[in-house]
Amino acid sequence: MKKKRALFSCKNRLRPVYLSGGGRPGPLAGRKRGRIYIDGSNELSMHYIVLDLEWNQPISWQSPVYRKIGDKLIFEMIQIGAVKLGEDLSITDSISLPIAPTHYVQIHPRIRRMTGLGAEELAGAPAFREALEQFAAWCGEDYTLLTWGCDDVSVLQQNIDFFECGDIPLAPLCDIQKLFAEVHELKDRPSLQKAMEQVNIQPDEQMAFHNARNDAWYTALVFQTLPEPEKALQHALTPKNLIHKPRKSRERTPAERFASARAALESDTALKPTCPRCGRILALDGEYIMQSPDKYISIGKCRNHGRLLLRLRLEKTEDGEVTLQRAAAPATHANIAYVHTKQYAARQRGAVLDPDAGLDHVTRSNMPFEERAF
Numbered sequence: 001m002k003k004k005r006a007l008f009s010c011k012n013r014l015r016p017v018y019l020s021g022g023g024r025p026g027p028l029a030g031r032k033r034g035r036i037y038i039d040g041s042n043e044l045s046m047h048y049i050v051l052d053l054e055w056n057q058p059i060s061w062q063s064p065v066y067r068k069i070g071d072k073l074i075f076e077m078i079q080i081g082a083v084k085l086g087e088d089l090s091i092t093d094s095i096s097l098p099i100a101p102t103h104y105v106q107i108h109p110r111i112r113r114m115t116g117l118g119a120e121e122l123a124g125a126p127a128f129r130e131a132l133e134q135f136a137a138w139c140g141e142d143y144t145l146l147t148w149g150c151d152d153v154s155v156l157q158q159n160i161d162f163f164e165c166g167d168i169p170l171a172p173l174c175d176i177q178k179l180f181a182e183v184h185e186l187k188d189r190p191s192l193q194k195a196m197e198q199v200n201i202q203p204d205e206q207m208a209f210h211n212a213r214n215d216a217w218y219t220a221l222v223f224q225t226l227p228e229p230e231k232a233l234q235h236a237l238t239p240k241n242l243i244h245k246p247r248k249s250r251e252r253t254p255a256e257r258f259a260s261a262r263a264a265l266e267s268d269t270a271l272k273p274t275c276p277r278c279g280r281i282l283a284l285d286g287e288y289i290m291q292s293p294d295k296y297i298s299i300g301k302c303r304n305h306g307r308l309l310l311r312l313r314l315e316k317t318e319d320g321e322v323t324l325q326r327a328a329a330p331a332t333h334a335n336i337a338y339v340h341t342k343q344y345a346a347r348q349r350g351a352v353l354d355p356d357a358g359l360d361h362v363t364r365s366n367m368p369f370e371e372r373a374f
């Protein structure tokens, strides 16, 4: 009994941090395969497979791997679980497919705690493509996927897009949670556990929540209680873009050490700056302009967030090395005009500067970055 309460006290399943409003056609729209949602031309099958997914997330939003990938892959799937239902909606088969992550290879401690899936459990598991192929083969043909809520479809689509698996055929997904909330006239969408409580389904002590197969199983049990279960087909899901909750629009990197100012200016920190909000690598809009031997500025462009003013701050250390900090903040029109003018002037001069020459003699200002450098 104690154990059951413990199960119920589990936190709600981990939701994507932020789902942007509205669906999107996505890169796979209009293709026969790769779509896991409905465009109006599909006829939905009444052979049901209930699906649930578990996924890993970056250890930190500052982690090098997330900063590199950005929002293209926020949640990397680590388990597919599903149950097949017969005509009378009884469970006829189930599957659990672990997936070895290839990007967020370190399982977030919270995810490990919740799912019981760690590096050890996932060792030797197939990668995403192979697991999805196995799942598609297990599904067969002529079926509709059902799931609890709108998160799984978005995570699944993002993984399909990221790993370029649009060629693997999958049926559309429909939402049981929405139908459940309608039937029970609930204002808020209930968690799976709450829904189970509502219809008096006791969790099995041997079947912990946050295991994809177990959650799919429980979802199927809830589905069986619905008076007109086929109405779930009216709640076709459209994947949403997954975006990590926007971070601050400005950022300053921690100081990094380099052998010289030249090395610092040629580093990825300088030449591959990332957007503070989405982590994408910015396109540099022209070269850095030296304002003083310890200060450089340029403009970077983010596909999503526009132009940013980039400022590099160099400092000579006591042992002769150079530290570099990069700051990024949304650029004003004045910033952009200023940098472009200076870049033009520098090109006219054509002089090649030695970045290490003047750095010894810089008179330090108290401000690490002056907000109004111009």
Ligand SMILES: [Zn+2]
Pocket (backbone or CB within 6 Å): 275, 276, 277, 278, 279, 280, 302, 303, 304, 305, 306
């Ligand atoms: Zn951005």
